Amino acid sequence: MTQPRTDTLEQALAQNRFEWWDSLRELGRELKRDKPGLIGVILITSLVLMAVFAPYISPHDPSAQDLTARLAPPVWYDKGTWNHILGTDHLGRDVLSRSIHGARVSLWVGTAVVLCAGGFGVVMGLMAGYLGGRTDAFIMRWIDTQVAFPGLLLALIILAVIGPSLTTVVVVLSLNGWMVYGRMTRSAVLSIRQSPYVEAAEVVGCRWPRILFRHILPNLTSPLLTLAILEFARIVLAEAALSFLGLGIQPPATSWGLDVAMGKNYMFMAWWLVTIPGCAIAVTVLAINLVASWLRLISDPQEREKQYARHMAGVMRKNLLAALEKEKPPEAL
Amino acid sequence: MTGQAHNRPGDSPLVAVKDLSVLFDAGRAGFWGGKRLIVHAVEKVSFDIHPGETLGLVGESGSGKSTTGRAILGRVPVSEGQIFFQGKEITHAGKNQVRELSRDMQLVFQDPYASLNPRMKIIDIVAEPLLVHGVVKNIREAAKEVARLLELVGLPPDAGARYPHAFSGGQRQRVGIARALALKPRFIVADEPVSALDVSIRAQVVNLMQDLQSQFGLSYLFIAHDLAVVRHISHRIAIMYAGNIVELADRDLIYDAPVHPYTRALLSAVPVPDPPVQRARQRITCPGEPPNPLNPPSGCRFQSRCPYVTQTCRDAAPVLTQRRSGQRAACWNC
């Protein structure tokens, strides 16, 4: 209890309002100490910025063709020009611009799918875990059935029937990915609902939606966050794979997977057509994984303390010794 | 002490439990699940609690003491017997009735660390009962009442703005009590409320509960695992062993003139903090361990550990019979 004493509860509440800002700053300080995590966060932030400001920073229109400059190599080759820093493809479109715009699709699809699949999966898992009985049996058998059904086949069927588009990709990937959230949420709910504070809420007379969303869900955030971020990486790859197969994003829109697919025909003449978007995919997935592993560390209180002690023990020890020295009475034995 | 409330004439019991049995289905045994496993958690337990009275319910783990408390609160399905609250039968209360009853009956938990949601501020925790029962519309409206409750349990008013982790065990238990008191209940089941607390803090919480009782005329079912702590707060004490009440008596009779051999063993098992006295004490140790609740022995449950066991004990289970005024025990031989 380090805060100054206040007289009334209202005052104390008002004083407390900005606590989250402090914990955010604390988080930032810890991130600075974890180098891989920091790199991951920087990469993701720049990817997001790149995606948001794509029209302003990309040198060319990604779909503008220039048949006079087909398959131009990157700038460091003799034939390369600064006009097309990373070269052009078989239709003379600028590779750099396409890659920048490709980030938009990847991140958009990733976010949308994580929100849709995560939202649905978490609600299903909460209900299955808390209500139990028939609801539980029904939801879990549904999940089992869907997990047993080959995901790619489902995707192919849906895409063949509806026809490929950005929205369909999101729908297909969400349908394929919600089960993992459902299962994880259910098992976490089963353990949390045993805890006395949930029983306390029941005894007090809370109805089940309040118990689920007010008492159980907030205590699930850190494992769910880690799962969502890892799923995000998987979705980025899945979108690229679908687009590579021609089932995802359709030209003239761009996507990293689509670019790799088109570039593969010219692999031996123009290596940069596959390599650049390929690298973009790899870097994104790597960055997300770095952030995820840092988050996992941070969300484990014990591990977080250890990490903190390793970095801060020296400074803290010095401060403590100085404080003790000041306190020591001269006549003490 | 307000004591002896139950002796007042014309006083009808607040809570009455008659022949309560709780059996749990523990699944099936064997590969094909041929044999049903049934846990006999509570069997034929009867007692009354009067307004303003505390009944101490003492027993070791697995004796069914917590299950009894939770059965009264409607949290555990009752297999047999009846439970009355203010003369009304509540044995098989439905969800809505249990919710209504939660205004009158509350629970205080054993573990002050696990019973408060770590992600909620104290004000949200204490105001929750008011909120869900529609007494207040939002948290801001509840602030005044929460401050009053916190003061009542001896916490500073600004405590409401903090999260549970900022408090010690004893302070958290005070928060738990404030939550239980929010709806102004008449009856509180206290499930080992001080077992997890330090010795120097225990007395603070027990004394607080005593003060609140005399202030509001509360009734308590005070559950404990040994006889050391219930002495001061209880008017009467029931001793449970393996799902049965083996002795039920006025407080002083339990300590000064215990009848059942298990009560005597429990009394002698609590070491006295005085080395010469403790060394000189004649200790009745009962060897062995409580019977398996899946397969309790026929006859008296205590037979395997009892020093006075006879053939009668093995053949038939004893029932509670009157010994002295205000003392009943279930034993064939004493």
Add this chain to the structure above:
Amino acid sequence: MTASPKIPLLEARDLVVNFYTRGGVVQASRGVSFQVDYGQTLGIVGESGSGKSVAVQAVMGLIFTPGHIEGGDILFKGRSLLDPAGRKFVRQVRGKEIAMIFQDPMTSLNPVFTIGTQITEVLRHHMGMTKDQARHRAMGLLDMVDINAPEKRLKQYPHEMSGGMRQRVMIAMALACEPRLIIADEPTTALDVTIQAQILELLADLQQRLNVSVILITHDLGVVAQLCHRVAVMYAGRIVEVGDADQVFAAPVHPYTQGLIRATPRLDVVTERMVSIDGVPPDLISPPKGCAFFPRCDQAKKACSRMQALVELGDDRHVSCWCAAKENVR
């Protein structure tokens, strides 16, 4: 501390242990000194957060990040256990000459092996016994802790046993290597009272028969009264009073010891109301200056805001209190 030149079995000198947490430095042990003689039982009493467990965890080498031993020394038979040069000696001592019994036996018994496997493993590893010898000795050990049908029990898994039975197995394992010192950290806290009584009798009996030294960590003064020769009372990371158990219980000097004894409910004395100590134990991140009990003490004086070292009162009794020391030292 003592005038006699005799080397105690175990001695802790000014042990300082800090935990570096995000909330600040938790000063769990702030200069703790104690000693245990051959064949003696020392009870260390204190409430949660008083640093009683930390002190013995340091002896067993169980302080891990974010904790760190900052200063002081631990001597076993006069040799340091903290000296990095004596690693081999430390390995021999821990687990073999000093054994530990934990509060929850489940944390130290491996759930996937039978009791027999686990005991014989210890015997073969530390004592170099053959399989048959180890089996034979394991049965003897289970017999020693009053487990009947040891042959059958050896084949059981920990989850097939009750809490009391598991604690007996733990004691048998602790005894396996014929230790000189057993450290029992709240050995009966998780058990029912009647089972606790059984285990306490067993410990007392074994201590006398085998003449081992025991350090018993507990929060229950009753347990100390039953088992211990000497008692050390800890508060906020320091020992506030230490001495012969009979004397400390009969005439406690430190106000905290007095309060603790009064607050422990007694079945043989009737009082109308339970006696409590007001206030809460201090936060070890910023303990009060001087005597840590000062804010809760009813005999507090001005001097109490300065630190007081342990003062000898005679009879190998020490207390750390300004008021008490002045009255008695004369």
